[in-house]
Amino acid sequence: MSGIPGLRGAEHIGFTVPDMEQAHDFFVNIIGCEFVYELGPWIREDNWFAEHLNVDPRSVIRRLRFYRCHFGPNFEVFEYESPGQNSTPPRNSDVGGHHIAFYVDDLDTAVEHLRSHGIQILGEPTASSAASAGQRWVYFLSPWGMQFELVSYPAGKAYESDAPVILWHPANPAQ
Numbered sequence: 001m002s003g004i005p006g007l008r009g010a011e012h013i014g015f016t017v018p019d020m021e022q023a024h025d026f027f028v029n030i031i032g033c034e035f036v037y038e039l040g041p042w043i044r045e046d047n048w049f050a051e052h053l054n055v056d057p058r059s060v061i062r063r064l065r066f067y068r069c070h071f072g073p074n075f076e077v078f079e080y081e082s083p084g085q086n087s088t089p090p091r092n093s094d095v096g097g098h099h100i101a102f103y104v105d106d107l108d109t110a111v112e113h114l115r116s117h118g119i120q121i122l123g124e125p126t127a128s129s130a131a132s133a134g135q136r137w138v139y140f141l142s143p144w145g146m147q148f149e150l151v152s153y154p155a156g157k158a159y160e161s162d163a164p165v166i167l168w169h170p171a172n173p174a175q
Helices: 020-031 048-053 107-116
Strands: 012-016 034-039 060-068 074-081 100-103 120-127 136-141 147-152
Touching: 020 034, 020 060, 020 074, 107 120, 107 136, 107 147
Parallel strands: 012 074, 100 147
Antiparallel strands: 034 060, 060 074, 120 136, 136 147
């Protein structure tokens, strides 16, 4: 077996937002995540931020909030103040580009929910093909421009018809 010994999966995804209150409203009231806790602010007079987080040592973590999002990984959301901070979210095609995909039971209902809250939907839902046949998806942007995706495949995806099923939960590590 290769890789990190004992790896079970993704526990949380961390990212930075420009306005914590705007992000809180988005994640709790529009997406439906559960707010768990808040920490901060953190200011360091040493090189700890550079050594441990790879950010400018003069950075300030104004706030950090943790959100639970149903059955997926948790979100660790930062609001930084940092010299030379880039405030433009990367596109998928940029190095470090990314998106977070949410699984939904009914894609069309979920898209209408986002539209009713003024969320920008990128194009129309698209049906996948080949190995992902059975899936429909659509991208959307948060109010600050971060990319997200909705996906749904209620009857499964083509590649899952012969893939092994792996179920694990941290509360039952013996599985």
